[in-house]
């Protein structure tokens with residue numbers, strides 16, 4: 001065991017984790033030149049396209065240091081805040097972390113939040129300034145920032161470039177010399193931490209684990225502590241670029257387990273695996289159920305495709321246990337699902353995966369956070385959907401989720417950020433200078449205010465010089481009202497939104513204006529109204545018009561006309577008929593674009 005090192009790479013998004021991981025794999029010949037491609041660990045199509053890591057990945061590296069053979073287990077982690085739970089569990093499986101900081105950008109919000117996670121898990125931190133090949137690299141300044149932040153010595157900080165491969169040898173040396181070997185006893189009862197799982201359509205769920213104590217052998221009866229379920233360890237092994245079958249995986253090591261489980265829900269990241277015949281008395285602490293933060297409806301474009309969509313959602317959930325859904329019926333959209341997501345990025349990914357992997361065209365409705373309503377009778381109602389909000393006369397009070405937001409920026413932008421955050425009902429908790437040119441602002445804010453467009457606004461108000469991270473801090477009283485939208489006097493439940501009373505009027509007005517832009521003109525007039533209860537707070541009209549797409553081709557070619565009509569039909573694919581009004585998908589998400 002003294003020749004094992006388990007480490008991860010943590011960094012702010014885009015600071016070059018995956019690229020650096022590529023270089024580590026290449027220089028240790030873990031993967032051959034032929035297998036090499038950029039960001040080799042990001043194996044999902046979506047990850048490659050978006051250039052982000054969504055799932056954690058693990059890979060074993062063999063490395064010779066001072067004539068001795070070492071096994072280095074690298075766990076790559078996602079950087080986006082939506083997936084921070086995965087990061088925290090991946091960290092729990094390691095003894096050390098490379099903390100990468102982009103030489104041109106310096107320390108950012110997630111550098112700090114991931115560092116804190118690493119410190120909480122007692123990891124040895126190896127600070128690395130990455131991308132030093134860049135023209136804008138500010139090595140000395142970033143060094144000072146790091147020293148300030150973690151209180152290390154200047155010589156502890158390594159310099160590297162994932163692009164050119166500079167500094168990779170030094171990193172490997174530091175991993176072996178500075179990160180402690182795992183502790184643990186191979187003869188104790190089995191105690192292994194699940195830090196990730198992936199779905200394979202042929203083999204079922206592949207569980208990634210780190211053994212803390214004991215040894216896992218092929219054929220063992222294994223038990224997952226949180227569910228109590230027992231399975232046979234049909235196949236176990238270690239993680240190379242692919243899976244490498246082994247007869248046993250011992251204390252300190254990282255490996256995979258296949259038991260024929262088909263449903264991702266049965267495997268929870270953070271859970272403990274033990275031996276059913278000789279179970280551990282101490283499950284690994286820190287296990288949490290992941291809670292969805294944002295909810296939205298997903299409906300099939302054609303009502304008769306509901307069953308097919310259900311099938312696809314179930315399959316997708318097998319693959320992504322953090323997706324939750326339940327049946328939702330909407331008067332406007334028919335049968336669909338109310339889904340829970342970790343954040344907006346997660347929601348976008350699910351929608352895209354449904355379309356690409358399952359060929360579903362869906363309509364997604366306005367996302368909202370989860371509110372808690374207390375009725376006058378003292379009942380507690382969890383409201384994940386505007387339709388579930390109890391009648392105002394029966395409601396005693398409503399609570400909304402709050403977050404603690406951490407923003408790091410240049411002092412020049414403090415004013416803009418203050419205006420933005422206070423405008424979003426934020427409360428400034430602290431302001432401190434990390435260095436003379438970087439300031440950290442801490443706010444407490446309602447989650448609902450950052451769900452929609454906060455991040456984009458923050459970027460534009462600071463020309464990209466702000467990074468942002470948040471974590472939930474519980475529920476607080478809030479004055480929330482339900483805003484309904486009526487099209488030609490008919491309430492469209494799928495357009496209802498829950499909003500703070502102080503915002504309601506302006507929100508209603510902007511939403512009506514936006515819908516006026518988004519709804520196609522039709523042969524009759526359309527009235528768009530926003531209402532709170534029975535009170536109309538805003539109204540817009542769309543005058544009647546016949547849209548004749550063939551008007552442009554005078555006479556002549558019938559096939560061309562037909563083509564245009566076909567095209568118009570395509571365009572209608574994502575429309576829903578509500579009463580007598582046709583509503584395109586964009587309209588359901590109009591709330592997200594109110595300030596465009």
Ligand SMILES: Nc1nc2c(ncn2[C@@H]2O[C@H](COP(=O)(O)OP(=O)(O)OP(=O)(O)O)[C@@H](O)[C@H]2O)c(=O)[nH]1
Nearest residue numbers: 013014015016017018019052053079131161162163
């Ligand atoms: N100049 C330069 N660019 C780099 C270097 N390392 C990475 N990049 C670029 O920086 C961008 C982000 O790199 P990734 O490796 O995908 O970053 P990441 O931290 O894994 O990103 P997430 O997984 O989304 O958190 C890519 O465009 C890389 O080509 C480097 O050493 N030098």
